[in-house]
Amino acid sequence: MTTDPFPVRCHVVSGKGGTGKTTVAAALALSLAADGRHVLLVETEGRQGIAQLFDTPPLPYEERRVAVARGGGEVKALAIDVEEALLEYLEMFYNLKRAGRALRKMGAIDFATTIAPGLRDVLLTGKIKEAVTRRKDGRRVYDAVVVDAPPTGRITRFLGVTGEMAGLARSGPIKTQSDGVMAVLKSPQTAVHLVTLLEDMPVQETADAIADLTAAGLPVGSVIVNMATEPVLPEASLEAAAAGRLTGADLAPALAAAHLPDGAALADALASEAVEHAQRWAAQDALRSQVTALGRPTVELPLLTGPIDLSCLYELAERLEEHLASEEAA
Incomplete structure (x- = not known):
């Protein structure tokens, strides 16, 4: 040593x-x-x-x-x-x-x-x-x-x-x-x-x-x-959104309960943002695997x-x- x-x-x-x-x-x-x-x-x-x-x-x-x-x-x-x-x-x-x-x-x-x-x-x-x-x-x-x-x-x-x-x-x-x-x-x-x-x-x-x-x-x-x-969605939600299984209809009830105006339009917009974020995260995660495969010590900075x-x-x-x-x- x-x-x-x-x-x-x-x-x-x-x-x-x-x-x-x-x-x-x-x-x-x-x-x-x-x-x-x-x-x-x-x-x-x-x-x-x-x-x-x-x-x-x-x-x-x-x-x-x-x-x-x-x-x-x-x-x-x-x-x-x-x-x-x-x-x-x-x-x-x-x-x-x-x-x-x-x-x-x-x-x-x-x-x-x-x-x-x-x-x-x-x-x-x-x-x-x-x-x-x-x-x-x-x-x-x-x-x-x-x-x-x-x-x-x-x-x-x-x-x-x-x-x-x-x-x-x-x-x-x-x-x-x-x-x-x-x-x-x-x-x-x-x-x-x-x-x-x-x-x-x-x-x-x-x-x-x-x-x-x-x-x-x-x-x-x-x-x-x-x-x-870092991902802003829980893992299960990330997987669903990345696969395109998240829609405005899934978010509408929560927005309605919050009494937000234009609930349907806002729900569609938020769902679109969530899907884009999840797909971007999935792509980054695939690249993270490529970095790991390089076989060198790795550290991530935020x-x-x-x-x-x-x-x-x-x-x-x-x-x-x-x-x-x-x-x-x-």
């Missing part, structure tokens, strides 16, 4: 666009920071979505505290700037910080990352690996790093491009750095969590991503079903009404914390 309650240190969160992966990543960071732990939340796509969720000014290329978790833990956030990451890389491995800044003024860095988009992903994953393995005074700086990663359609390429770079370089700092990044990303230190909705396209993309990640030797973590709804604010993140974090604890117990 490991003494580390959360042996995975690099939590990569991906999902089809619109599934709420940034919200889930933020909530996961809060859950991992409970009980005094230190967590870094990394944004890779330059949208400043993390800053909006935590209601803070746009994040610069530096690590800033954005929240305090239960038990005194803290979440810091970092929006990776590709140009700054390249300058940092040139200084670290080639002592070329001054030359790198000259290249930046000339626009050469922007040009390079545009014509070679894989370079951007190499820099991003390199910075993530640095944060995961960083130590100070002999101790890890962060107990966990959570990455708000690109969508499922791009996640395998994003995580694997550094391995391709390692294959191109036979030796030297690029080879060493690339091998080091892939050693972390393909190790038990990393888990790629996939966010989905109970809808056809997100579930299919999740299944495809699991297959692609597995084939690439990248470790898949949990499937997180976001914005899950659909929250209104805009997502910090209190919502704490609510979702509590659900995820329970899931993490159950996974550790298993």
Whole structure:
């Protein structure tokens, strides 16, 4: 039995666009920071979505505290700037910080990352690996790093491009750095969590991503079903409505007893709404079975009404914390 309650240190969160992966990543960071732990939340796509969720000014290329978790833990956030990451890389491995800044003024860095988009992903994953393995005074700086990663359609390429770079370089700092990044990303230190909705396209993309990640030797973590709804009808009524056996005539007596006007028209309208709800729930339940069949640990997060604010993140974090604890117990 490991003494580390959360042996995975690099939590990569991906999902089809619109599934709420940034919200889930933020909530996961809060859950991992409970009980005094230190967590870094990394944004890779330059949208400043993390800053909006935590209601803070746009994040610069530096690590800033954005929240305090239960038990005194803290979440810091970092929006990776590709140009700054390249300058940092040139200084670290080639002592070329001054030359790198000259290249930046000339626009050469922007040009390079545009014509070679894989370079951007190499820099991003390199910075993530640095944060995961960083130590100070002999101790890890962060107990966990959570990455708000690109969508499922791009996640395998994003995580694997550094391995391709390692294959191109036979030796030297690029080879060493690339091998080091892939050693972390393909190790038990990393888990790629996939966010989905109970809808056809997100579930299919999740299944495809699991297959692609597995084939690439990248470790898949949990499937997180976001914005899950609860049925508003009892089970027996759900089955009857989904089968089309609920009509306005079934509801009319109760509406009449309540002395509601236009009872027949209202009964027909309510029955139609109930049938639609039940059929939608039945379709979601079938997709839930497909998610279970993927064979990965699964957790459902509820659909929250209104805009997502910090209190919502704490609510979702509590659900995820329970899931993490159950996974550790298993």
